[in-house]
Amino acid sequence: MLTRSEEDHLKAVYALLQDGDSALTKDIAQRLRTKASSVTDMLKKLAEKGLLKHEPYYGVKLTAKGRSHALQLVRRHRLWETFLVQHLGFGWDEVHELAEQLEHVANDKLTDRLDDHLGKPAFDPHGDPIPDRQGRIRERKTLRLSLCKAGQVLRIAAVSETTDGLLRLLDSKGLRIGSQLTVQEVHAFDGSMDIKPKNGAAFSVSKEVSHHLQVEPA
């Protein structure tokens, strides 16, 4: 049995490894709004429990057990988000915090029943894939907006779930999952780009933002 804090750390590691190639102690700390020293302690603990390998000063890698556990957390998180949006009428940009709490209710039967109830969805309201019972993910062939070039016409497939601010920003520009947009220009000096929603005015997004936007060719 993992404590809530252990689960939070495990999920942060998983998310950072998904995102980039490494999970830095300070990034984990920042994500969990805690301090690096606390993270070190926790990594040691998770390593002892066999959920990850911790090479001091070098980094951290999930074990199969750790990855599996993280995937179950992600599964629960995204199923709850889907439930909150589809059945309780919440907006996709206001469910993250709630799901963050609900995901810690660990009960396989509950999770599976919820999954059935929702029709075994493959993607959550943010467009992110929902791992199945076995932790398998049905991937989409999407790419980061930050890797796209001027002139490309794209559709938004997913938005990194941890950034509610980004969701609201997009919403205010009339963009949501499935919306179409065109890349007008990419500025080499800072990686920012100008994009134009199909039915709206062009605006500029920072590299930070485009990095978190998953798109597919329209």
Added chain:
Amino acid sequence: MLTRSEEDHLKAVYALLQDGDSALTKDIAQRLRTKASSVTDMLKKLAEKGLLKHEPYYGVKLTAKGRSHALQLVRRHRLWETFLVQHLGFGWDEVHELAEQLEHVANDKLTDRLDDHLGKPAFDPHGDPIPDRQGRIRERKTLRLSLCKAGQVLRIAAVSETTDGLLRLLDSKGLRIGSQLTVQEVHAFDGSMDIKPKNGAAFSVSKEVSHHLQVEPA
């Protein structure tokens, strides 16, 4: 903001006061599977937060604030139980533990949406009343089976929610919410009674059991 443990203690106090006239430290401890000394500490803390009055060696009484908070916990607990049974197909005797966890996700919007989604039910699957948004309870005019006399024909209205064992016992005898039964005999020396389900064989229940069975005239 209350911690999970504070909420658990508050709810235990509320439940015991509902049940009998007083909430003994040792009974709270037993209910929470903890020790009396731990409970004393917690009562002190809850008293400082203005949720209850703690008269050392004498007892404990909820303040309006404490009662209100407890009612919200009960509300959430019973709404989740209703959801689990009605929408996810759980049995009424297996939802208690899960609801015990879900109730701690405190978010008014979520609670109200769930309430709406379920059709603002007045009673949960155990037959217990669900407090509304304002903490108001729609009472049934039920009485404890333990107070009934031989010859009375009754219908089961509710079963104390904290005793899953009782639920299974009843189920095995063919009894559930709404089932009809007749009191055949009451044994004065130990308070036990013989009851006969409408469509089933008579059996005997202890005072402990009959105390937790809410019935109404059939």
Added chain:
DNA sequence: GTGATGGATTAGACACGTCTAAAGATCATC
């Protein structure tokens, strides 16, 4: 009243997760 009894409280300890401050590694740059 006096004692016995049983519940309640206090005192002191401990595990856990967090923090700050200090020390240890790594790496880019000169």
Added chain:
DNA sequence: GATGATCTTTAGACGTGTCTAATCCATCAC
């Protein structure tokens, strides 16, 4: 390969919630 910047870890402390053991209190039988 020394230096400084930055990140990581360690050492030691603290708050919280729990425990055990000892003490305190109310009550009931006599």
